[in-house]
Amino acid sequence: MNQRKRVFSGIQPSGRLHIGNYVGAMQNMISLQEEYECVYGIVDYHAMTVRFDPAKMQESIFDCAVDYIAAGIDPEKSILMIQSTVSEHTELAWILNTITPISWLLRVPTFKEKRQQNPDYANMGLLDYPVLMAADIMLYKAEVVPVGDDQLPHLELTREIVRRFNSLFRPTFPEPQAKLGPVSRILGLDGVNKMSKSLDNCIYLDDKREDIWRKLSTAVTDVRRKRRTDPGNPDECNIFTMHKAFSKPDDIAYCARECRTAGIGCLDCKKILLENMCCDLEQIQGRSEQLRNNREHVLHVLAQGRRRAKEIAARTMDEVYAELGIKVYH
Ligand code: SF4
Numbered sequence: 001m002n003q004r005k006r007v008f009s010g011i012q013p014s015g016r017l018h019i020g021n022y023v024g025a026m027q028n029m030i031s032l033q034e035e036y037e038c039v040y041g042i043v044d045y046h047a048m049t050v051r052f053d054p055a056k057m058q059e060s061i062f063d064c065a066v067d068y069i070a071a072g073i074d075p076e077k078s079i080l081m082i083q084s085t086v087s088e089h090t091e092l093a094w095i096l097n098t099i100t101p102i103s104w105l106l107r108v109p110t111f112k113e114k115r116q117q118n119p120d121y122a123n124m125g126l127l128d129y130p131v132l133m134a135a136d137i138m139l140y141k142a143e144v145v146p147v148g149d150d151q152l153p154h155l156e157l158t159r160e161i162v163r164r165f166n167s168l169f170r171p172t173f174p175e176p177q178a179k180l181g182p183v184s185r186i187l188g189l190d191g192v193n194k195m196s197k198s199l200d201n202c203i204y205l206d207d208k209r210e211d212i213w214r215k216l217s218t219a220v221t222d223v224r225r226k227r228r229t230d231p232g233n234p235d236e237c238n239i240f241t242m243h244k245a246f247s248k249p250d251d252i253a254y255c256a257r258e259c260r261t262a263g264i265g266c267l268d269c270k271k272i273l274l275e276n277m278c279c280d281l282e283q284i285q286g287r288s289e290q291l292r293n294n295r296e297h298v299l300h301v302l303a304q305g306r307r308r309a310k311e312i313a314a315r316t317m318d319e320v321y322a323e324l325g326i327k328v329y330h
Contacts, residue, residue, distance in 0.1 A: 007036040007179070008142035010043035010083070010133065013057070013064040018202035019277075020186045020195030022071060023245040028146045028181040030072035038078040039140045039309060040068065045083050045090065045132060049125040050118065065298050067205065070287035081305030083136065088313035093128070093135035095320060099164050100131050108153055134158040138165075138173045139313050146179045169323040186245060191220030191238040206285055209278050216274055221266045222259075232259040232266070239270060247276040 009029055017026075032038055042064050044057065061082055073080055083089050105111065105127050115122040125132075137145055137158050147155055155178050162173045188194060188201025195202050203215050221239050225232035234240035234256045243252050251272050258264040291298055321327040 004035070004037045005143040006140050007032050007038040007144045007146065008041065008137045008140050008176075009038070009146050010041050010046060010136055011064055011068060012047050013042050013044055013060040014047060015060060015063075015197070017067050017205045018195050018197070019205065019242070019245070019281075020188070020202065022205060023186050024148055024181055025146065026068065026071045026073075027245075028179070029068075032144070032146060032179070033074055033077045036144060039142065039312070040073055040078055040080050041083045041086075041089075041136060041309070042081070043083045043136065045125075046129060049123065049129050050114070051121055062295075062298065065302055066288050066291045069298065069301065070284045070291055071205070075301040075304065079305045079308045080301055081309040082302055085302075085306045086139075086309045086313050088139055088310075088317050089132065089135055091317065092139050092320065093132040095324065096131050096135055096138070096161055096165070097128065099168060100134075100161055104157060104160065105130060108157060110150075110154070130154045130157045131161070134161045137176050138162060139316050140309070141174055141312075141316060142176050143174045144179050145176045146181060148181055148185075152178060172319055172323060186241055187238045189215055189219040189238075191223070203277075205281060206288070207281070209274070209282075212277060212281070213274055216270045216277075217267065219270070221269075225259075225266065228265045229262050231262045234259045239266070239273060242277065243269075243273050246280055247273060251276060 009025075029038065029040060042061055044061055047057070047060075065080060065082075068080065069075065108130055111127055111129070114126055118126075133154055134157065137155075138161070145155055145158075155176065159175045162175050165173060186195055188196060188199055189203070190199070190201050193199050193201060203212055207215070216239070219239060222232040222234070222237040224230070224236070234243075237259070240255065240259070243255055247255070255264070255269050255272060259269060
């Protein structure tokens with residue numbers, strides 16, 4: 001019998017991944033595999049709440065699976081599956097809709113933001129997104145959910161929905177706990193904003209060395225270090241945050257010390273980062289290429305993931321049906 005606590009996390013199939021995704025979410029998900037039974041879902045239903053191109057969806061899902069396996073999600077340890085292939089996600093979401101007050105959804109900050117950003121596309125799915133997210137988590141009775149701090153309100157809503165279900169019916173679901181990722185988040189190359197495709201301030205996981213150097217060489221550092229001879233403060237520098245994510249401990253210590261004493265310039269520091277970053281990214285890129293050339297293997301991983309996820313989902317739904325008195329006659 002599996003005694004490990006279960007983790008659920010959703011992955012949006014939203015195109016090219018950048019190092020902000022890798023450091024903020026993926027590394028956390030990869031490290032959790034050792035301790036927990038992890039279910040990682042490529043959440044294509046969530047991706048439909050904003051405008052999307054159906055012609056590209058299939059490849060985006062495949063690319064997403066490739067990226068995550070290449071980065072280190074191990075299908076032997078974790079379940080990697082596509083949300084829409086496990087229909088219990090939407091089935092449970094509907095049931096949860098019937099116990100979730102509308103007022104809880106209206107106060108979720110991301111709904112307000114997204115509605116403002118896309119006033120002509122404020123669809124019902126966007127409002128209901130947190131209920132589907134609750135269903136994703138509850139279907140697997142996940143006890144731990146890796147999140148960024150911007151996701152905490154969603155998880156709190158899941159916890160409220162769990163409490164409501166457990167009080168209206170028999171206690172069935174655990175209240176999931178947040179597992180926050182690394183504290184220091186990588187910002188965009190502008191050193192101010194979150195790394196984001198729409199702001200064009202990213203280093204992508206599939207960027208080649210020349211592209212990475214072109215981007216790093218002009219990236220913003222500690223703004224108070226105006227001349228080569230000015231000492232800097234690594235704690236105020238996004239390049240140093242990247243060092244902490246990619247570089248060897250000796251290199252991190254060296255750059256911190258030499259920055260503070262103006263022993264090295266920012267370009268020297270960035271060259272050291274370049275070597276460390278390329279070392280990591282080139283390994284991921286090599287594995288991605290192998291996986292793309294072995295499409296059958298990726299599809300097999302997803303089929304296996306679906307089968308394993310379905311087994312858990314079906315057990316949960318049997319309990320839910322029994323509680324609600326539905327699906328009795330069939
Ligand atoms: Fe940042 Fe490195 Fe320059 Fe210091 S030396 S300000 S850590 S880039």
